[in-house]
Amino acid sequence: MVMILELCLMISKIFIKIIIVFFVLFLSLNVNSELIFKNDFPKDMQGIWSENCSAENQTFIISKNTSMWINDTYVGFNISKTATVDDWIAYKWGELDGSYYYFLKKDKNQLLEVTAPENWDGIDYSFLEENETSVYNKCNSVPSLYQITYGEIINLMNSQLIEVCNNDSNPANCINETFNFLDVSQDKELSVAELTRAARIVVYFTFIDKRLEEDRDIGFATYASTSLVFPVISKIIIGNYDYDSSNTISLKEIYTDRVDTLDYQNLFKDNIKGLDPEELRKLMENLDFLRSILIN
Numbered sequence: 027m028v029m030i031l032e033l034c035l036m037i038s039k040i041f042i043k044i045i046i047v048f049f050v051l052f053l054s055l056n057v058n059s060e061l062i063f064k065n066d067f068p069k070d071m072q073g074i075w076s077e078n079c080s081a082e083n084q085t086f087i088i089s090k091n092t093s094m095w096i097n098d099t100y101v102g103f104n105i106s107k108t109a110t111v112d113d114w115i116a117y118k119w120g121e122l123d124g125s126y127y128y129f130l131k132k133d134k135n136q137l138l139e140v141t142a143p144e145n146w147d148g149i150d151y152s153f154l155e156e157n158e159t160s161v162y163n164k165c166n167s168v169p170s171l172y173q174i175t176y177g178e179i180i181n182l183m184n185s186q187l188i189e190v191c192n193n194d195s196n197p198a199n200c201i202n203e204t205f206n207f208l209d210v211s212q213d214k215e216l217s218v219a220e221l222t223r224a225a226r227i228v229v230y231f232t233f234i235d236k237r238l239e240e241d242r243d244i245g246f247a248t249y250a251s252t253s254l255v256f257p258v259i260s261k262i263i264i265g266n267y268d269y270d271s272s273n274t275i276s277l278k279e280i281y282t283d284r285v286d287t288l289d290y291q292n293l294f295k296d297n298i299k300g301l302d303p304e305e306l307r308k309l310m311e312n313l314d315f316l317r318s319i320l321i322n
């Protein structure tokens with residue numbers, strides 16, 4: 027009798043163990059298979075990193091919700107939220123041919139990075155221990171050559187623009203924030219220089235970002251010539267829109283061309299927040315027109 031009782035107890039103990047093991051296994055599989063990218067990059071990972079800061083031939087910049095990788099043969103800008111897996115921070119990097127997963131971890135002052143295997147199943151995390159780890163050190167600044175070449179994009183990373191345009195459901199806020207970002211002098215007017223900067227950003231994302239080397243060569247040629255050619259085009263744009271002859275263009279002036287019955291003074295006092303969809307559509311059309319000039 028005692029033996030049967032003991033056997034029952036043993037079986038139930040084993041059964042409970044099996045259940046626990048299954049539960050833990052199920053839970054861990056479940057957690058692992060559902061990478062939910064919803065966090066910002068942790069504050070202590072935001073900044074400028076490099077395998078060798080003093081060599082100035084590679085930089086990895088992380089902001090709240092973007093990252094940028096630059097070296098001699100590649101440049102890419104990525105908008106990403108992160109997910110937490112144990113003590114790793116995961117983020118997804120989009121390329122023209124698909125997405126890649128990267129895992130970051132702080133180790134004292136250094137940043138460690140492991141790349142998930144190609145066609146990763148999202149379940150097996152053994153690569154975190156087995157794959158090669160890149161080690162980055164914190165740098166004080168972006169290499170000056172990269173700063174000169176990609177300064178506008180690096181500023182874009184550190185602005186509110188991407189967050190507003192990605193998260194805010196009201197497109198008017200995105201347009202407003204874009205104008206604010208482009209208006210470096212903060213005088214509510216876009217000058218030739220500010221429009222040229224806008225054109226360089228458009229050229230970067232159209233021809234250079236994440237492109238293959240031969241495509242990028244064309245992009246860089248366009249990028250460089252933008253600074254030479256675009257001031258002339260800017261003047262033409264401004265010439266067509268500059269109703270108060272300020273040699274600059276305001277959001278109000280872009281808008282005025284198609285819609286002339288609105289009370290702009292009051293409209294722009296409130297930072298175009300009160301636009302109804304029809305007004306907004308017309309504003310978009312005008313901005314689309316601007317964009318087509320910038321690209322063509």
Ligand SMILES: [Ca+2]
Nearest residue numbers: 209211213215
């Ligand atoms: Ca300005």
